[in-house]
Amino acid sequence: MFLDDCPKLDTNVTVLSAKRRLVLEMDKEPLIYMDGKFVEKSKAVVSVFDHGLLYGDGIFEGIRAYNGSVFRLVDHINRLYDSARVIRLKMPLTKHEMSEAVLETLRKNQLRDAYIRLVVTRGSGDLGVDPALCKSPTTFIIAEPMSSILGPREPKVLRMMVSSYRRDAVDSTSHEVKSLNYMNSILAKIEANSAGADDAILLDRRGFVSEASVTNIFLVKDGKVVTPSSAAGILHGITRDRIVRLCQDLGLEVEQRDVTPFELAVADEVFVVGTKSELAAVGMISGNSVGGGAAGPTTRKLYQEFSKLVVRPEEGTPVYEAAAESV
Numbered sequence: 409m410f411l412d413d414c415p416k417l418d419t420n421v422t423v424l425s426a427k428r429r430l431v432l433e434m435d436k437e438p439l440i441y442m443d444g445k446f447v448e449k450s451k452a453v454v455s456v457f458d459h460g461l462l463y464g465d466g467i468f469e470g471i472r473a474y475n476g477s478v479f480r481l482v483d484h485i486n487r488l489y490d491s492a493r494v495i496r497l498k499m500p501l502t503k504h505e506m507s508e509a510v511l512e513t514l515r516k517n518q519l520r521d522a523y524i525r526l527v528v529t530r531g532s533g534d535l536g537v538d539p540a541l542c543k544s545p546t547t548f549i550i551a552e553p554m555s556s557i558l559g560p561r562e563p564k565v566l567r568m569m570v571s572s573y574r575r576d577a578v579d580s581t582s583h584e585v586k587s588l589n590y591m592n593s594i595l596a597k598i599e600a601n602s603a604g605a606d607d608a609i610l611l612d613r614r615g616f617v618s619e620a621s622v623t624n625i626f627l628v629k630d631g632k633v634v635t636p637s638s639a640a641g642i643l644h645g646i647t648r649d650r651i652v653r654l655c656q657d658l659g660l661e662v663e664q665r666d667v668t669p670f671e672l673a674v675a676d677e678v679f680v681v682g683t684k685s686e687l688a689a690v691g692m693i694s695g696n697s698v699g700g701g702a703a704g705p706t707t708r709k710l711y712q713e714f715s716k717l718v719v720r721p722e723e724g725t726p727v728y729e730a731a732a733e734s735v
């Protein structure tokens with residue numbers, strides 16, 4: 409061997425092993441939290457007797473992490489435990505332990521910007537509907553990389569339609585409970601897909617505007633911001649709540665009240681908000697242009713302010729530093 413070849417050979421070996429390490433890293437399966445353990449994605453399975461699967465009997469949260477901080481984790485955990493209380497599901501962990509499980513799932517997968525799905529089902533039972541036969545809940549947490557669409561750009565503009573499906577009434581299987589029963593939203597989404605719309609707006613039983621399939625809705629008229637109240641069977645959205653407070657901080661008047669489809673049609677601006685969708689303008693409803701078909705000034709302002717807000721440390725719980733904020 410020529411002496412000159414040695415460093416070259418060494419470098420190649422280094423390059424090769426670095427490449428191999430990269431491939432191995434890429435091959436590594438995401439780790440899913442399952443009832444207190446972390447298991448690889450391909451092994452993360454639930455029983456076919458789980459009532460979450462058989463009957464949609466369970467609850468969940470869709471949560472977001474921005475730059476190593478879980479946005480409004482405390483609010484999500486509180487909402488999850490409220491849902492559990494209403495469906496009388498005895499939670500297997502304390503709120504603090506559940507928050508820690510979320511943070512640990514992000515740490516195990518080395519994620520900083522992510523979408524997190526936290527699910528608690530009634531657990532395995534027999535084929536009957538009776539939840540009394542389900543001995544212990546099933547808990548799993550999935551975290552996937554997801555970057556924000558927020559930023560210096562303009563908000564997305566959506567084409568929506570008013571669905572023929574109605575949001576369930578507040579004394580029924582209301583979306584006030586974030587349960588695993590999403591058929592109402594799914595049917596509306598199928599309808600929107602067939603009509604070539606991006607999403608559907610559901611009215612409540614009385615004919616007032618409720619919300620979209622997975623987002624809460626707002627309108628702006630004459631400088632005033634209006635959003636349907638809980639009477640319309642909405643999910644008590646965490647983004648909605650933060651946007652309401654953001655409006656107040658910006659000196660905008662906000663009303664939470666019944667909204668008619670007419671008011672939506674003649675609004676100056678309409679926008680939707682949610683954890684996954686963040687904030688998007690609505691430019692068309694059932695073929696009629698809304699707000700000139702583009703994001704209006706209030707929507708753009710809220711979008712810019714919300715983009716700055718989601719990464720503020722005080723808005724979330726740090727993943728990699730101190731222990732979880734106690735709830």
Ligand SMILES: Cc1ncc(COP(=O)(O)O)c(C=O)c1O
Pocket residue numbers: 470583593619620621622623624642643644645646647648681682683684
């Ligand atoms: C039916 C429904 N409404 C509204 C929202 C928005 O809620 P949040 O801001 O808490 O994500 C969601 C979110 O999944 C939803 O499913």
